[in-house]
Amino acid sequence: MKGSRIWFLQRYTSVFILSYLIYLIYFIFTNDLNFFIWSDFFLSFQIRIFTSIIFILILVHSFIGLWTVGTDYLTKRTLGFLSKPLANTADILRNMYYFIFVLLGIIYLTFVLYIIWL
Amino acid sequence: MFGNKLQISLYRYNPEEDKFPYMKKYTIDKPEKDIMVLDLLHLLKEDDQSISYRRSCREGVCGSDGMNINGKNGLACITPVSSVIKNNKIELRPLPGLPVIRDLVVDMTEFYAQYEKIKPFLQNETTAPEQERLQSPEDRDKLDGLYECILCACCSTSCPSFWWNPDKFVGPAALLQAYRFLADSRDLKTQERLESLSDPFSVYRCHGIMNCVSVCPKGLNPNKAIGEIKSMLHKNKKDIIVSDGV
Numbered sequence: 001m002k003g004s005r006i007w008f009l010q011r012y013t014s015v016f017i018l019s020y021l022i023y024l025i026y027f028i029f030t031n032d033l034n035f036f037i038w039s040d041f042f043l044s045f046q047i048r049i050f051t052s053i054i055f056i057l058i059l060v061h062s063f064i065g066l067w068t069v070g071t072d073y074l075t076k077r078t079l080g081f082l083s084k085p086l087a088n089t090a091d092i093l094r095n096m097y098y099f100i101f102v103l104l105g106i107i108y109l110t111f112v113l114y115i116i117w118l
Numbered sequence: 119m120f121g122n123k124l125q126i127s128l129y130r131y132n133p134e135e136d137k138f139p140y141m142k143k144y145t146i147d148k149p150e151k152d153i154m155v156l157d158l159l160h161l162l163k164e165d166d167q168s169i170s171y172r173r174s175c176r177e178g179v180c181g182s183d184g185m186n187i188n189g190k191n192g193l194a195c196i197t198p199v200s201s202v203i204k205n206n207k208i209e210l211r212p213l214p215g216l217p218v219i220r221d222l223v224v225d226m227t228e229f230y231a232q233y234e235k236i237k238p239f240l241q242n243e244t245t246a247p248e249q250e251r252l253q254s255p256e257d258r259d260k261l262d263g264l265y266e267c268i269l270c271a272c273c274s275t276s277c278p279s280f281w282w283n284p285d286k287f288v289g290p291a292a293l294l295q296a297y298r299f300l301a302d303s304r305d306l307k308t309q310e311r312l313e314s315l316s317d318p319f320s321v322y323r324c325h326g327i328m329n330c331v332s333v334c335p336k337g338l339n340p341n342k343a344i345g346e347i348k349s350m351l352h353k354n355k356k357d358i359i360v361s362d363g364v
Contacts, residue, residue, distance in 0.1 A: 003320070072282040
């Protein structure tokens with residue numbers, strides 16, 4: 001993938017996430033919040049769609065960030081600063097790190113969609 | 119604590135004798151005049167001939183004596199002791215992130231490999247004019263702040279992205295030079311140069327923390343050049359001006 005696509009993806013997703021947060025904060029502060037208002041808010045079809053999309057975008061955004069962290073710190077070179085045996089396991093560690101993130105992401109998204117839609 | 123004495127903590131490593139690098143402390147009389155850090159090293163070397171460091175022009179032109187002075191990269195020959203001294207102490211280490219050959223001498227192979235990667239020469243295959251390829255004064259102005267780089271590596275070795283990925287991230291010094299040729303109206307390989315920088319590492323590992331700007335001994339701004347390269351990469355390819363040699 002081109003670097004510019006990843007760069008734009010990270011920035012566009014952050015703008016959408018921010019707009020969602022601002023809308024949510026605006027709703028909280030302009031309503032006399034209680035359980036019924038809050039659940040009515042999330043029963044709206046548009047909010048459900050908006051929330052679902054935003055949570056997918058959060059996953060995309062955080063994966064780009066964590067991929068950057070993984071390719072910076074979980075490499076043969078960087079782990080080699082700590083110890084040589086550790087450096088030899090760098091590729092395995094990094095792939096495990098991605099696997100755990102993807103797994104947690106799928107579980108998290110399943111929960112979010114389940115709570116919102118069912 | 120040290121009165122008129124100056125305490126210098128120097129990074130020492132001789133791979134033929136030492137198993138690990140270590141910091142050696144030297145105490146000398148405080149010089150009467152404000153001298154440069156390089157002069158301080160000369161004073162130390164008079165007593166201890168085994169100290170190794172690179173130097174050549176001793177006036178900030180050759181870029182040989184880049185080192186880490188009290189935690190900040192700089193050229194020893196143009197850094198006055200008074201500007202870096204803290205409690206009469208100075209700590210001198212090699213440029214960070216590069217393999218140490220001996221004492222303050224580092225192996226700059228990775229740094230030069232990145233420089234080579236950006237093809238730091240004018241690429242113009244059209245027939246050369248009789249005298250020279252002319253530029254308008256405005257086009258020439260675009261190269262100011264770019265061509266002055268002396269490749270001392272102070273910027274690239276202060277960049278964490280370069281520490282972690284020196285084989286993939288081009289680094290601020292080479293990116294400054296990459297933009298120097300992207301901005302040159304006489305160079306005709308703009309599209310090819312941009313293509314070679316378009317992967318997720320070469321340019322995009324720069325997160326703009328601006329260490330490079332804060333340490334550059336020539337006062338250059340690699341971060342701005344990197345921003346310009348990103349802007350060129352972000353433009354639609356149809357919009358990228360590929361000069362037709364006219």
